[in-house]
């Protein structure tokens with residue numbers, strides 16, 4: 001047994017000088033000084049911070065970034081902490097200390113985006129979400145293979161949601177990534193390095209917005225963060241994206257100790273998922289991701305039985321999980337609005353959706369990828385059949401706007417309608433149609449941006465842009481269901 005090894009593998013990445021944790025555990029005397037607290041947090045499962053339900057015995061652990069202690073390490077560490085003398089052993093046997101740098105851990109960035117002005121962080125109390133925008137000034141599209149978010153004062157940054165806004169679209173502070181995010185900073189996870197062939201797109205002329213949750217920490221400081229980006233040397237095969245299943249109609253009654261809200265989304269496109277992140281505020285108690293396949297089998301993808309607002313963790317899969325077209329994704333959130341919840345600012349209040357911490361949110365983020373439209377990935381279509389597909393999609397838009405559900409079904413892939421049943425298809429188009437009309441899209445206000453081959457080579461993906469306030473942009477959350485590229489317009493190619 002080697003206590004130093006256990007701490008290095010599970011604690012020191014955060015608990016080092018200058019790290020995100022409030023104290024270092026690099027030196028064994030520091031550990032001995034805090035033995036009692038350490039024992040408590042380990043016994044209570046509070047540290048290391050990992051909140052997914054434990055993997056069933058004998059089952060494979062699907063998580064790439066599971067930082068929880070193995071049963072053996074936990075027992076060994078607790079035994080040592082409880083021992084009378086807490087022996088240090090022979091220092092020569094200890095592993096070499098880990099090295100940490102203040103520099104970029106992703107390598108030298110090709111572009112560093114810095115927030116235009118520092119934020120003033122108060123010494124005490126509570127701060128509403130801050131919002132800042134920076135221009136990329138890029139003259140051509142770039143593929144980003146790694147990013148790292150580097151606060152100037154790490155201790156006061158709780159989490160950051162970064163979004164990219166295509167040229168001409170406006171960055172708005174209000175939605176906190178309810179439709180997805182481009183990059184994220186969460187405690188213990190400031191960067192992302194994508195595997196070879198995978199990248200995120202940063203379009204020419206785009207702007208980047210940062211939504212930042214600061215937590216004052218005893219000393220007034222100025223904080224000005226940067227994001228470092230590494231560009232791909234060769235074009236990637238897969239584009240990494242994020243989508244969200246969110247529910248902005250939540251209403252949590254006063255005093256409720258386990259109020260349940262759910263939201264489902266039908267998947268009309270094969271979607272390989274690589275990572276999850278659940279977002280609620282201080283009344284969040286538990287969160288679950290499930291998938292129901294077309295043949296009715298339900299499986300849990302991620303269960304967070306004890307959600308903790310302080311830890312907006314990402315849960316990264318070792319292997320992408322393919323969710324086949326025809327499945328339904330469901331997220332379930334449980335809230336504790338009772339006085340038993342120590343973090344609850346006001347148990348007497350009916351709580352609804354809002355970005356401030358005294359309001360609530362319910363967002364299940366999914367990270368996934370789709371093939372990049374390159375020469376090889378381009379759909380093997382003749383010009384005529386692409387024209388035909390275009391015409392069909394345009395007609396489908398018309399039918400959706402008109403609320404002509406029968407016509408929508410007529411224009412969709414007959415095999416898909418047969419597979420899911422006509423009732424399901426009706427339900428699906430009805431909900432999209434309602435939203436299309438809600439978004440008040442006029443006939444000329446959407447355009448097909450690209451048509452690319454689906455993952456299976458038999459289907460096509462139609463990417464849409466919408467015109468809002470006279471400007472073209474990718475779909476916002478309001479019209480997402482209508483035009484969401486990965487969702488509605490997966491069309492079977494005409495033979």
Ligand code: HEC
Pocket residue numbers: 007010011012013014015020021022034037038041042047048049067069187188310
């Ligand atoms: C992902 C980063 C991370 C990892 C890994 C991590 N910690 Fe922490 N730890 C923190 C942060 C941040 C805090 C302060 C916030 C809090 O208390 O929740 C903290 C707080 C603590 C505290 C004080 C808790 C209290 O109630 O006062 C102890 C003790 C602790 N950690 C021990 C450990 C040990 C032991 C490990 C490894 C077995 C570990 N931590 C792993 C980030 C981490």
